[in-house]
Amino acid sequence: MKVLITRKMPGDAVERLKDKYEVEINESDKILKKDELIKMVKGKDAILCFLTDMIDEDIIEAGKDLKVISNFAVGYDNIDVEAASSRGIPVTNTPGILTNATADLAWGLILATARKIAQGDKFVRKDRFEGWDPTLMVGSEVHGKTLGIVGMGKIGSAVARRSLGFDMEVLYHNRSRKKEVEEELDAKKVDLETLLKESDIVSLHVPLTDETEGMISWNELKMMKKSAFLINTARGEVVVEEALIEALKSEKIAGAGIDVYSDEPYGANPDYYSLDNVVLTPHLGSASHRARNGMADMAVDNLINILEGRDSDYVVNRDDL
Ligand code: NAP
Numbered sequence: 001m002k003v004l005i006t007r008k009m010p011g012d013a014v015e016r017l018k019d020k021y022e023v024e025i026n027e028s029d030k031i032l033k034k035d036e037l038i039k040m041v042k043g044k045d046a047i048l049c050f051l052t053d054m055i056d057e058d059i060i061e062a063g064k065d066l067k068v069i070s071n072f073a074v075g076y077d078n079i080d081v082e083a084a085s086s087r088g089i090p091v092t093n094t095p096g097i098l099t100n101a102t103a104d105l106a107w108g109l110i111l112a113t114a115r116k117i118a119q120g121d122k123f124v125r126k127d128r129f130e131g132w133d134p135t136l137m138v139g140s141e142v143h144g145k146t147l148g149i150v151g152m153g154k155i156g157s158a159v160a161r162r163s164l165g166f167d168m169e170v171l172y173h174n175r176s177r178k179k180e181v182e183e184e185l186d187a188k189k190v191d192l193e194t195l196l197k198e199s200d201i202v203s204l205h206v207p208l209t210d211e212t213e214g215m216i217s218w219n220e221l222k223m224m225k226k227s228a229f230l231i232n233t234a235r236g237e238v239v240v241e242e243a244l245i246e247a248l249k250s251e252k253i254a255g256a257g258i259d260v261y262s263d264e265p266y267g268a269n270p271d272y273y274s275l276d277n278v279v280l281t282p283h284l285g286s287a288s289h290r291a292r293n294g295m296a297d298m299a300v301d302n303l304i305n306i307l308e309g310r311d312s313d314y315v316v317n318r319d320d321l
Helices: 014-020 036-039 057-062 082-086 098-116 117-125 155-164 179-185 191-196 218-223 240-251 289-307
Strands: 002-005 023-026 046-048 066-074 146-150 167-175 201-204 229-231 255-258 278-280
Touching: 002 014, 014 023, 014 289, 036 057, 036 289, 046 155, 046 289, 066 289, 098 117, 098 155, 098 201, 098 229, 098 255, 098 278, 098 289, 117 278, 146 191, 155 167, 155 179, 167 191, 191 218, 218 240, 240 255
Parallel strands: 002 023, 002 046, 046 066, 146 167, 146 201, 201 229, 229 255, 255 278
Antiparallel strands: none
8 A cells, every 4th residue: 555644754653654555755844735745645545644734625636546634633624624525535633642732832822921931032132131120021920810711622621721720710612511621620611702801811722614713803802801812822714813913013912822823834924023922933832742753653543544444533524424
């Protein structure tokens, strides 16, 4: 069987694929263009792809022999799942293993924005620090504040759990009720408007879908407290970026911590760069050794299980096949 891997993978999980199949890897590690993907997917039985690969209907159509699309990510908004389902191709993802890494990063962004850590780092490096100053970069304490989680799934719950150490009140917005989280964290389910109006920190953890695209726009940002922070480790398109940039410029909100961007896979919006009240990271949510090696293992297991005719727990389109 023939397998295409669209970029270099961390760890040694790839060796398990090489032992079993004829494997073609994009060793250049550059994001493949659509025409390159179309060419390379032809004649392959499986593709192991990343969130930087836009696997649309044309690519799936070209992959006539595909038996599985194994995505190296929990989010699968980069794949036309409907097109895969209509051809009977299972799509798999890698949930769970990156939950703690992403929750840690979200907390890094919460503290970095509220306490101006990134701003302070730049200041010191520019050799502008001339000793302790009672008015220098005074930020907001996180302790005792209200945390609003939008999307109380695996990552949202892990972010909320970490707030126990900061004695925070937790509000959440989710389509279904999460009774376990309510019991464990005393979290309250509220509508999005209430969450935006009452939270000091709003952290986004919904998947990117037709329903969540543009979920946070100017209207929603206007509802937030002037002293509040928005944290986005979900997907760039959940927020209307131009509206957020305007809200940061006009100080409609106090700040933002951003890991994901609308222009991905090609980069971030340069309009952010001159703003002091935003902390930017380059899509690092799952970037810990443990999470990335675990994702590689899961993506490889998913692919092998399906190719060998076994089941995988991580088929996202099971009901539509
Ligand atoms: P998850 O466990 O499936 O959680 C997603 C939550 O969002 C669920 O509780 C879901 O519950 C809720 N949700 C879905 N649609 C909604 C809507 N329209 N309104 C309100 N709530 C909605 O997924 P996860 O593992 O926590 O991952 C969440 C997302 O984080 C991923 O999809 C991915 O895009 C992103 N992520 C980013 C990074 C990074 O590197 N920055 C790393 C990992 C993941 P209901 O369906 O019941 O509403």
